[in-house]
Amino acid sequence: VPLEAGGEVSMGSTLSGLQRSDQILTWEHRHQVCNGKWTSRDYDFKKPDTDLTASMKTVVDLEGTDALEHYEYPGRYAESSDGDTRVRRRLESRESMFNLVRASSMCRTYGPGFWFKIQDHHNPAEVGKSYVVRSIRHKAALPGAYLSGAQTEKFDYTNEFEAFPKEIDYRPPVRTPRPRMYGAQTAVVVGPKGEEIYADEYGRIKVQFHWDRDGQADENSSCWMRVAYSMAGRQWGGLFTPRIGHEVMVEFEEGDPDRPYVTGCVYNENNRPPYAPDKMGTVTCLKTNSSKGGGGFNELRI
Template identity: 40%
Template sequence: LRSGSRVGNATTNCFALRPGKIFTLQNHPHAPMNDSWQVITVTHHGVQPLADNGGGEGTQLSNTVSFIPGREEWRPPHRYKPTADGDELATVVGPPGEEIYVNEYGAVKVHFHWDRYGKPDHSASCWVRVAMGWSGNGYGFSAVPRIGTVVQVSYLNGDIDRPIITGCTYDGRNAPPIRFPENKTRTTFRTQTHKGEGFNELRFEDEDGKQEVFIHAQKDMNTVVRDNRSTTVGANHKEVILQNQTVSVHGSQSTSVQSDQKNVVFGNQQSIVDGEVVIASAKGIRLISGTSVLQLSPSGRVTIACENFDFYASGSGQIATGEILDLNMDNAAPGITKIDPNTDTIASTKSQFFPEK
């Protein structure tokens, strides 16, 4: 605080004086000045006349010095480190050909908009950390700002050597994934395929009467549930699978349908059961193949209607009735008057589910 309390000034023509040099003054009219002194600043002044100057003046050189007693230690005034005036905007940058440039800590490089001389590449700045909504040791939220993203840079305690990215913003070059203000009720989290086309997205629609949760996977989607999973649908449920489906149940499987159930298979169907097969119906069972019908009625009547039939037994065979057994009855009519569904019905149903392109 008293570094400038005992400072003297002088004008000399001694070229050897420089800051930090100690010199001894002699023959000064004021005796206390004849002592050793330490130079703290030097300002040189020089004049070189032009060659066509007819004044005959020579080169002039002088200096102005500031000094303190030579036995004292000089310490310059404390200068505080410059601080940031506030947050500022920058653009995430990286090497040519890259879309994402990040180090092992999730930090990125940025190019400040006021920097007119630095190159907007991986040499533009130090690694700048990114503040996340949640972070921990091996868990938390992670979303790396990609090259071209406009970010907001803050400074911890105003220290310009401790920048940190605290947010991202849209501008004229980077448009939001939602069209505003038309879709102002939507909240979305959309990514972009790295060096490719497409995106993954989780979107919420909050407009009254149109509430929706939308999930889009550009390629694969994997779900792992370590314990129980429950799904409740209040209205209809529809699934469309364009290729194959495989379901493996290591325990038991139960399906309950309160109303009707319809399974339509336009190829072959095969059921393999290692145990017993039981088919029970309260109102009847009917098996149809073309014009052949096997019908089991709840009254106990079994009806077979066909054009021809064959019974083969490699061993013995028996037919037993409690009453009369009639074979080749005159004017007998089948107990089935209509075959439904038939081949035409099957073809029509197929066109409904899978119309030809």
């Protein structure tokens, strides 16, 4: 969004009694400690050997910030370029808070996004510098005589605002917390109509959660979800793909709602155990079911 120019302003005096509508009344710099470095890392199972670490140093010249590194995992990105962009924006957000000006003025045209240039100031170092209004609070008062139509008393207006140097690439602070999933949920495996098994090359499946009111219990009900096994090596390990209609346990990597994965299957009234545990509790077995249609099986029973 292009910034709007607010013109040139001068530093005035609240004691002179000769205030103009384009004067700044008070001016104070507020400095905040900034991270000297921002590092983020993530992992993509499709590229397990790729290092997705992104790191950047601050442009703020302040002694002692080199040791103040912010490290985050997961960064929630799958490409290194996305990681670089995320790190740059997060660091710019912190840098934007390093040097803020808190001031008051009589400039009625000011608003967030307006920029102005200092024409005259009691500190010569400020002259010629430009600042952008970050936030502003307006104060106005209409005297009783003004309201009655006499208009003999002056309309009183001031504002208080925060601003930052115009050369800074401003980023607003990240304050909205990301949703976090706690604990496990159960869901039902779904897929295209007429299929019994629906999985991709990684053995991932799709599910419909019990709380989902919009899903149609088909291949569009969720994203692909990885399935956890007791072993998973290079073309060796366990493989038992949950089938459509199975009830499964779903958890979330790092509590991220965008990264669900299946941790196991559970029996229910429609899908009961092959043997009644209350009567044959000593039986341990692994029993398959032929597909499509069933009717055949293989079984390992102890």
